[in-house]
Amino acid sequence: MDLELADKKVFISGSTQGIGFAVAAACAAEGAAVVLNGRSERGVADAVARLRTEVPDAEVSGIAADVSDPAEVSALLEALGDVDVLVNNTGVFDVVAFEEIDDAEWTRYFETNVMSAVRLSRALLPAMLAKDWGRIVFIGTESAVDVPAGMVHYGATKAAALALANGLAKLTRGTGVTINTILGGPTYSDGVADQVERIAAANAMTVDELKGSLIRDTSLLQRFIEPEEIAHLVAYLASPLSSATNGAALRSDGGVLPTVL
Numbered sequence: 001m002d003l004e005l006a007d008k009k010v011f012i013s014g015s016t017q018g019i020g021f022a023v024a025a026a027c028a029a030e031g032a033a034v035v036l037n038g039r040s041e042r043g044v045a046d047a048v049a050r051l052r053t054e055v056p057d058a059e060v061s062g063i064a065a066d067v068s069d070p071a072e073v074s075a076l077l078e079a080l081g082d083v084d085v086l087v088n089n090t091g092v093f094d095v096v097a098f099e100e101i102d103d104a105e106w107t108r109y110f111e112t113n114v115m116s117a118v119r120l121s122r123a124l125l126p127a128m129l130a131k132d133w134g135r136i137v138f139i140g141t142e143s144a145v146d147v148p149a150g151m152v153h154y155g156a157t158k159a160a161a162l163a164l165a166n167g168l169a170k171l172t173r174g175t176g177v178t179i180n181t182i183l184g185g186p187t188y189s190d191g192v193a194d195q196v197e198r199i200a201a202a203n204a205m206t207v208d209e210l211k212g213s214l215i216r217d218t219s220l221l222q223r224f225i226e227p228e229e230i231a232h233l234v235a236y237l238a239s240p241l242s243s244a245t246n247g248a249a250l251r252s253d254g255g256v257l258p259t260v261l
Helices: 018-029 041-054 070-080 103-131 149-172 190-202 207-214 227-238
Strands: 009-012 033-038 059-064 085-088 134-141 177-184 249-252
Touching: 009 018, 018 033, 018 041, 018 059, 018 085, 018 134, 018 227, 033 041, 041 059, 059 070, 070 103, 085 103, 085 227, 103 134, 103 149, 103 177, 134 149, 134 227, 149 177, 149 249, 177 227, 190 207, 227 249
Parallel strands: 009 033, 009 085, 033 059, 085 134, 134 177, 177 249
Antiparallel strands: none
16 A cells, blocks of 8 residues: 655654654655654664665655753754654653652653653644644553553653643644554563563563563453554554544554453
8 A cells, every 4th residue: 555655754753763763664665754863873873774774765864862852852853844744752661669750750751751742743733734734643652541550650641642642633623734642552662672681681581481471461462562563553644544533542552451441
């Protein structure tokens, strides 16, 4: 299926690895001009080179910036210019007891998981509305709906991002712009893989043993989701073919959430 992305410019925050990189690869394979983002120049350069290898004909560039920092976002936006598609992917997560999360950590999570999307959307949405076409996709999580006890700060900030996307979609009424969120389930991204490998080594387990023990009983998929599986849905939502989908929270959670919410 041709997703009609050949003339589109796509920016994905936090896209040097994991879900973000998979989204970039999916969009590049559909002919979109893709702009990668990460915090370090070296990381961005390596990701750009990797994507050019994986998708040889792709138009790929990158901008290094910490999107949780307002000053760096301003510089990023000046270098970026207008885009057709914004994918708000950047996010941080960890398993921490609620009583151990201090104010500084709450602020860091809010700046990264919420304010990065606020600043990017606020800057890029007006031009989309002016030309009557655009896409904003939030990479969300089922944890925004069913907040884990050990990740309250993560779930709460992702719930705020879900609310942000819902409110912004109402600003697009009657236009060719759409704003949607993907509620992803447990995904074996690079960050998750690193944690799994560390925990497995500390507990004298194999990675496969630990991965199996982490699968929830409620999961219908009964395995971790691969980043590419999330990316396929993002590429569709980024395309002109998804024109009737707006203001939605689409589940790509492997059946972890109840059928009726």
